[in-house]
Each structure stands twice: as C-alpha cells, then as structure tokens.
Amino acid sequence: MEDKRDLLKQPLHGIYIPIALMIVGTLMLDVSYMPYTIAFIVIMCSINFYSAWSRRCSIDPVKWTELEMIDRTVISKNSAIYRFQLKHQDEVLDIPTGHHLACVFMVDGKDEVRYYSPISNKYDAGFFDILVKSYPNGKVSSRFPNLREGQTVKFRGPVGRLEYKTNMAKEIGLIAGGSGITPILQVITEVITTPADTTKISLIYANNTLNDILLRDEIDELSKNYPNFKVHYTLTEPPANWEGSTGFVSKEMITKYLPKPSEENRLFICGPPEMKKSLIEISQELGWDKTSMKSDPNDQVFCF
Ligand SMILES: Cc1cc2nc3c(=O)[nH]c(=O)nc-3n(C[C@H](O)[C@H](O)[C@H](O)COP(=O)(O)OP(=O)(O)OC[C@H]3O[C@@H](n4cnc5c(N)ncnc54)[C@H](O)[C@@H]3O)c2cc1C
Structure with missing residues (x-):
C-alpha cells in the first residue's frame, strides 16, 4: 500500500522531470527564452505548493x-x-x-x-x-x-503528548479501559504496520461486560496474525463461561500478562481517571518509575 502522507510531504512530486526538460529544451532552442521558462516554472511550482498545502490542512491545531x-x-x-x-x-x-x-x-x-x-x-x-x-x-x-x-x-x-518512535522500547505493556482502547489501538497499528518495528506488545483490555468490549474481533484478529502482539481481557461482570480474568486490572494480572519493569520496557495506560489513578499506584508498587496523570512523553509509564 502506498503511504499517501509521504506523497503530500513532497509538493514538487512529479514535476522535477518536466522542469528539467523545459530547461534543456530552452537551452537547445534559444537561451533568450530562459526568463519566460523560469517564470513559467515558478508559476507551476507555486500552484503545486498551494495544492499540496491545501490538501494537508483540513484540520488545524488551533482553528476549529x-x-x-x-x-x-x-x-x-x-x-x-x-x-x-x-x-x-x-x-x-x-x-x-x-x-x-x-x-x-x-x-x-x-x-x-x-x-x-x-x-x-x-x-x-x-x-x-x-x-x-x-x-x-x-x-x-x-x-x-x-x-x-x-x-x-x-x-x-x-x-497529545506521546512521542512514539520505532523500537523506542523492547517491550510495551498496554492497559486500556473501555473507550480508552482507541489511542492504544493506534500504538498497536503503528507497531504492526511498521516492518522495522520489532517491539513486543501485550495488552490488558478491561471492561464491565462482554458486550462492552470494543472491536474485539479486530483485536483478536491482530493478535492471531502478529506474533509480537498478545491480548488478555478482564471483565468486572463476566458471563458464566468466561475464560479471561475477572475484576479490575490487578497487580497479579500485570505481572502475569505484561512485560517486567525495565529500562528497555514501557507501560502505556488509557482509561477512566479512577482506573488511571489506581494503575499508577500499582505500577509503582511493581517497580515501574513514578508517573502522573499528565505524564511526560519520555516517562517509562505513560498515561494518555
Ligand atoms: C486523550 C483522550 C482520548 C480519548 N479518546 C476517546 C475515544 O476515542 N472515544 C471515546 O469514546 N472517548 C474518548 N475519550 C473520552 C472523551 O473525550 C469524553 O471524555 C467522553 O466521550 C465523555 O464525554 P461526555 O461529554 O459525553 O461526558 P461528560 O459530560 O464529561 O461526563 C458525564 C458522565 O459520563 C460518564 N463518563 C464520561 N467519561 C467516561 C469514561 N471515560 N469512562 C466511564 N464513564 C465516563 C461519567 O458517568 C460522567 O459522570 C478520550 C479522552 C481522552 C482524554
């Protein structure tokens, strides 16, 4: 698949060859036409720059x-x-x-x-x-x-504050609660769609009921297809035949399903404020660095 972001970052994409041909043609034909050729090239470049710029700016960081x-x-x-x-x-x-x-x-x-x-x-x-x-x-x-x-x-x-870089960690533990899965899913997608990224990622996804688990089929499919990605679910109100964990995300669950605290590893958390508060405490007890609800991009434990 073509990554169109790169295309848009090259406003002169596709016009290098026509420009070279125009210059060579003018040199061969009559050098005195060169000012007209240059003026034409400047207009062409401006149009290309403008159209690339306008394609990139649907959403502005400041303006609604x-x-x-x-x-x-x-x-x-x-x-x-x-x-x-x-x-x-x-x-x-x-x-x-x-x-x-x-x-x-x-x-x-x-x-x-x-x-x-x-x-x-x-x-x-x-x-x-x-x-x-x-x-x-x-x-x-x-x-x-x-x-x-x-x-x-x-x-x-x-x-946002996260500054994700390819292979920034050896292993990343991810904990999501409810709709907190969405930024976590971005991290998973980035890792698995970047062939050079060899980070191992493990997710604990917490919800109340089975029906509350968002995008479960998609997450399970990713875990089946990408050996570097593992997922474990926990529910506070599980059905009778539930095979995942039961209750809030606990110290035991983190120890069993997520990477160990280490300088090479990271922990990313996204969920309701109460869940984040409790997980910050638990992660510290387990030996992860101290963090806060407003983590810095380089914190070992990052809360979205
Ligand atoms: C970085 C970030 C990314 C987010 N991404 C998403 C996303 O992709 N999809 C998404 O659906 N939401 C996401 N959220 C949450 C979203 O921004 C809103 O907070 C959420 O939609 C509730 O807003 P509201 O105005 O409807 O509720 P509010 O009027 O602010 O709250 C009303 C009540 O709703 C309930 N409530 C609100 N938020 C939560 C929660 N997170 N968990 C449990 N109960 C809650 C509580 O009972 C609360 O008292 C994100 C939040 C942050 C900070």
Missing part, C-alpha cells in the same frame, strides 16, 4: 474546522464508529501515533471540548474514523448518536 459526517457504523448498544470527510480526496489524517482530535459542541450555551482518537489508519485517504462510546448523561458523547449524515462537527488537532 467543520467536517461533515458521512457514515456511521453501530458496533454495540452505546458505541459507534463515525466517519468524517476530509476536504480533499487524497488527504490522509497525518497525526502522530497516540495523538487525538479535539471536538467541540455547544451545550447549554457553553462550548464543551472533548477528545477522540482516530482509529482509521495512515493509508485511509479522504476521511477519518472515530469510535465514540456514548454515555446517556454525557454532554458531548450523547450528541453523536443524533448526528445525521451531512451534518458537521467542529474539530481541531492533533493534540
């Missing part, structure tokens, strides 16, 4: 941009994947791994900003997907199920 919702796929009783159209067909959402988009809704006369991590990959051109779990009393998430195709939502971004 309205983007149209073009599709919705319901994946559980309270979660759905929403597809938004980028401004150009060729454009890909070029955001760093583990970063997210901010979106804003006006609620009771006040702007409410929330963050969502795109789950589409770096090869998807012309659109991006976000997975939103809606809470009945949630100010913003409860608005998504009412969106109709063609309606717009304001986005800005990317926002």
Whole structure:
C-alpha cells in the first residue's frame, strides 16, 4: 500500500522531470527564452505548493474546522464508529501515533471540548474514523448518536503528548479501559504496520461486560496474525463461561500478562481517571518509575 502522507510531504512530486526538460529544451532552442521558462516554472511550482498545502490542512491545531459526517457504523448498544470527510480526496489524517482530535459542541450555551482518537489508519485517504462510546448523561458523547449524515462537527488537532518512535522500547505493556482502547489501538497499528518495528506488545483490555468490549474481533484478529502482539481481557461482570480474568486490572494480572519493569520496557495506560489513578499506584508498587496523570512523553509509564 502506498503511504499517501509521504506523497503530500513532497509538493514538487512529479514535476522535477518536466522542469528539467523545459530547461534543456530552452537551452537547445534559444537561451533568450530562459526568463519566460523560469517564470513559467515558478508559476507551476507555486500552484503545486498551494495544492499540496491545501490538501494537508483540513484540520488545524488551533482553528476549529467543520467536517461533515458521512457514515456511521453501530458496533454495540452505546458505541459507534463515525466517519468524517476530509476536504480533499487524497488527504490522509497525518497525526502522530497516540495523538487525538479535539471536538467541540455547544451545550447549554457553553462550548464543551472533548477528545477522540482516530482509529482509521495512515493509508485511509479522504476521511477519518472515530469510535465514540456514548454515555446517556454525557454532554458531548450523547450528541453523536443524533448526528445525521451531512451534518458537521467542529474539530481541531492533533493534540497529545506521546512521542512514539520505532523500537523506542523492547517491550510495551498496554492497559486500556473501555473507550480508552482507541489511542492504544493506534500504538498497536503503528507497531504492526511498521516492518522495522520489532517491539513486543501485550495488552490488558478491561471492561464491565462482554458486550462492552470494543472491536474485539479486530483485536483478536491482530493478535492471531502478529506474533509480537498478545491480548488478555478482564471483565468486572463476566458471563458464566468466561475464560479471561475477572475484576479490575490487578497487580497479579500485570505481572502475569505484561512485560517486567525495565529500562528497555514501557507501560502505556488509557482509561477512566479512577482506573488511571489506581494503575499508577500499582505500577509503582511493581517497580515501574513514578508517573502522573499528565505524564511526560519520555516517562517509562505513560498515561494518555
Ligand atoms: C486523550 C483522550 C482520548 C480519548 N479518546 C476517546 C475515544 O476515542 N472515544 C471515546 O469514546 N472517548 C474518548 N475519550 C473520552 C472523551 O473525550 C469524553 O471524555 C467522553 O466521550 C465523555 O464525554 P461526555 O461529554 O459525553 O461526558 P461528560 O459530560 O464529561 O461526563 C458525564 C458522565 O459520563 C460518564 N463518563 C464520561 N467519561 C467516561 C469514561 N471515560 N469512562 C466511564 N464513564 C465516563 C461519567 O458517568 C460522567 O459522570 C478520550 C479522552 C481522552 C482524554
């Protein structure tokens, strides 16, 4: 698959040869035409630069941009994947791994900003997907199920602190709770779609019930196909024949299913605030470095 992000980073892509031919042609024909040739080349380059620039800027880090919702796929009783159209067909959402988009809704006369991590990959051109779990009393998430195709939502971004680099760790332990799976999924996708990345990744994914597990088929498929990726599930309200763990993520689960604390290894956590707080304490007891809810990009334990 072609990574269109690289194409967009080369605004002069495809015009080197025509420029060389024009210069050689002018030299052969009549050097006195050279100023016209150069003027023509400058105009051509400007047009190419402008069109490459405009293809790249659907979403700005500071300014809100309205983007149209073009599709919705319901994946559980309270979660759905929403597809938004980028401004150009060729454009890909070029955001760093583990970063997210901010979106804003006006609620009771006040702007409410929330963050969502795109789950589409770096090869998807012309659109991006976000997975939103809606809470009945949630100010913003409860608005998504009412969106109709063609309606717009304001986005800005990317926002985020993680600075993922290929092979930055030997092994990475991942812990996700509920919709906290979305930035974690970006890390998994980045590792397994980068052939040079040999990082071993292990995930503990915590939910309340079996139906709450988001994208389980996709996650299991990845784990089946990529030997460097393992997943383990835990539920607080498991069904009778449940083979995973039961309860909140515990010290024992982390010891059994995730890498050991070491200078070469990292731990990434994403979930509700209470879960993050408890896991920061547990990870310290297990010997991981001290961290906080607002981790630094280079912290051994990183909370999204
Ligand atoms: C970095 C980051 C990335 C995120 N990515 C995603 C994503 O990809 N998909 C997604 O669905 N959400 C994601 N979230 C959460 C999202 O930003 C909102 O916080 C969430 O949608 C709830 O917002 P709300 O306005 O509906 O709820 P609020 O009005 O803020 O809260 C209302 C009530 O909803 C419940 N609630 C809210 N958030 C949670 C939670 N996380 N867990 C359990 N109960 C909760 C609580 O009962 C709360 O009292 C992310 C958050 C962060 C910080």
